[in-house]
Amino acid sequence: MSKLQFQPCCNRALLSSLLLAIGSLAAMSAWADATADLPVEIAELNAPPLVPAPITRKTPAKVVVNLTTEEVIREITPGTKYMFWTFGGTVPGRMIRVRQGDTVELHLKNLPSSKVPHNIDLHAVSGPGGGAPQTLIAPGKDATFTFKALNPGLYVYHCATAPVAMHIANGMYGMILVEPEAGMAPVDKEYYVMQGDFYTPGAFGAGGLQPFDMQRSIDENASYILFNGASNSLTGKNALTANVGDKVRLYFGSGGPNVASNFHVIGAIFDKVYTEGGLKYQEQVQTTTVPPGGSTIVEFVPKVPGNLTLVDHALSRAFHKGAIGIMSVSGEEHPEIYSKAATAKAEH
Amino acid sequence: MKTATACFAFVLGCLHAADYVPIAGGTLRTALPLDGETVPVAAFQMRSKPVTNAEFLLFVLANSEWQRRNAPTLYATNAYLSQWRSATDFAPLPPNAPVTNVSWFAASAYCASEGAALPSWTQWEFAAAADAVRTDARHDPAWRAQILGWYEKPSVESLPDVGLHPANIYGVHDLHQLIWEWVDDFNGLFVTVDSRAQGEQKVLETCGAASLSLGDKENYAVLMRIALLAALNGQDSVGSLGFRCVKPAQ
Numbered sequence: 209m210s211k212l213q214f215q216p217c218c219n220r221a222l223l224s225s226l227l228l229a230i231g232s233l234a235a236m237s238a239w240a241d242a243t244a245d246l247p248v249e250i251a252e253l254n255a256p257p258l259v260p261a262p263i264t265r266k267t268p269a270k271v272v273v274n275l276t277t278e279e280v281i282r283e284i285t286p287g288t289k290y291m292f293w294t295f296g297g298t299v300p301g302r303m304i305r306v307r308q309g310d311t312v313e314l315h316l317k318n319l320p321s322s323k324v325p326h327n328i329d330l331h332a333v334s335g336p337g338g339g340a341p342q343t344l345i346a347p348g349k350d351a352t353f354t355f356k357a358l359n360p361g362l363y364v365y366h367c368a369t370a371p372v373a374m375h376i377a378n379g380m381y382g383m384i385l386v387e388p389e390a391g392m393a394p395v396d397k398e399y400y401v402m403q404g405d406f407y408t409p410g411a412f413g414a415g416g417l418q419p420f421d422m423q424r425s426i427d428e429n430a431s432y433i434l435f436n437g438a439s440n441s442l443t444g445k446n447a448l449t450a451n452v453g454d455k456v457r458l459y460f461g462s463g464g465p466n467v468a469s470n471f472h473v474i475g476a477i478f479d480k481v482y483t484e485g486g487l488k489y490q491e492q493v494q495t496t497t498v499p500p501g502g503s504t505i506v507e508f509v510p511k512v513p514g515n516l517t518l519v520d521h522a523l524s525r526a527f528h529k530g531a532i533g534i535m536s537v538s539g540e541e542h543p544e545i546y547s548k549a550a551t552a553k554a555e556h
Numbered sequence: 557m558k559t560a561t562a563c564f565a566f567v568l569g570c571l572h573a574a575d576y577v578p579i580a581g582g583t584l585r586t587a588l589p590l591d592g593e594t595v596p597v598a599a600f601q602m603r604s605k606p607v608t609n610a611e612f613l614l615f616v617l618a619n620s621e622w623q624r625r626n627a628p629t630l631y632a633t634n635a636y637l638s639q640w641r642s643a644t645d646f647a648p649l650p651p652n653a654p655v656t657n658v659s660w661f662a663a664s665a666y667c668a669s670e671g672a673a674l675p676s677w678t679q680w681e682f683a684a685a686a687d688a689v690r691t692d693a694r695h696d697p698a699w700r701a702q703i704l705g706w707y708e709k710p711s712v713e714s715l716p717d718v719g720l721h722p723a724n725i726y727g728v729h730d731l732h733q734l735i736w737e738w739v740d741d742f743n744g745l746f747v748t749v750d751s752r753a754q755g756e757q758k759v760l761e762t763c764g765a766a767s768l769s770l771g772d773k774e775n776y777a778v779l780m781r782i783a784l785l786a787a788l789n790g791q792d793s794v795g796s797l798g799f800r801c802v803k804p805a806q
Binding site: 345 | 780
């Protein structure tokens, strides 16, 4: 008969986890008391560029967030496919919206169809690893991690499994918005956009199913620099929309792994830029820099109809590597603000 | 005691005794340098191919406590052999595909039934560093890219047979590009020698710590192996995770 034998390492691990469990029992039960009375909410998670609805609560809640990690093949640009690693099947991953002081119970499930392990590090977490050690899961497994959203702001989350630059380069990032206790001023349109850099052996649009190119990633020599994981995710029928006079707020982040964004909207001036996703804003900004693993909140009002163009203003990225998006603005012309060329010629 | 080498000619076709090939050992530049960048690896023998569904069936027929319905959940979750039609029928999986969805405990017991054991991480890493002509091909970007390519392909419902990839210089097949493999010390890889050194624990779960503790930062394929093993508990079963065994050198 075969025998079941514990290895020496198992005994040691068992003993230390037993001691840990006893040691943290008191702290655990105190925590349970504090969160037991909170109302429980299941987080609404929308695919980008959509944003979850603003929070109307004035008191803390326990927010349950159900996220998956999924490996999916999809077009990175028309005619060329790529195997994306994602949170929830999209790049960026589903945006999470909570309120300062909320307790977040995050459930992460790695789909059985996945090939590799994944986890999540949320920059909104105060604590070592940001949740990564608690959530490292093999394909088919799930994990739960709880944290308190102490600090308001717009924070990036990402996979932190080795080799982490590869997981991020394959699209494993998203954002969590922690609204301040006082809430946020209402606006007419909110959108969610993240920039990321991608590395393939073939050049932009080379065709076929392109694999990840490790050496190009290490060399920071991107083949694609994209908004929301595809060159056409915010163009054509996927263009963002707004009306003349709308207050527009963009939650913009950089997933990286390597390239900082110089975010600019051609044809608009940002009235407010909540620099680096924090609480203070700068006014009257043309272009704002967003580092990998960082964010910004920009607000502006389209003044006339037509297409506004979102770009990384390091413009080779926009016109050769895909970092371009369109906001289609409808409404009444205002020639006193902006005279169209054809009209101007006719008047001469 | 019956062993997995027994011949059930009428049921499965005749299975030959598992083929073990000698590996001379030497000094390994390891991706997990716990006590210096190199570790000595003594000579050993390794199964030339991963354990297959047909081989594992013989094992559970001879050791009924390892059949799906009998294995205690402490040693195997309910994912254990969950793709099999029944506790003693691997259909619809092919007989010569690698057995997967086996827990560490079940894999260890299987190897014991062959008079063998699961390889240590360094034994596996030593054997897997080789290609068809070199004992250490890890510096070759083309070889690394070829292995990395496997991770870009989606998981398939039905794994191909073992032995379809060319053997490496030792005569070992499928160390890459087929399945993940259990190692004996999977849960001891990331523990510091001195457990009091709380601030310097060599953990892989977070990117910063991983970058400090990993020795071969450009061998992404091996880093992913390590990350997967770090994510496992002994009773876990994963559809792409199988195993092979090793024996002491003759």
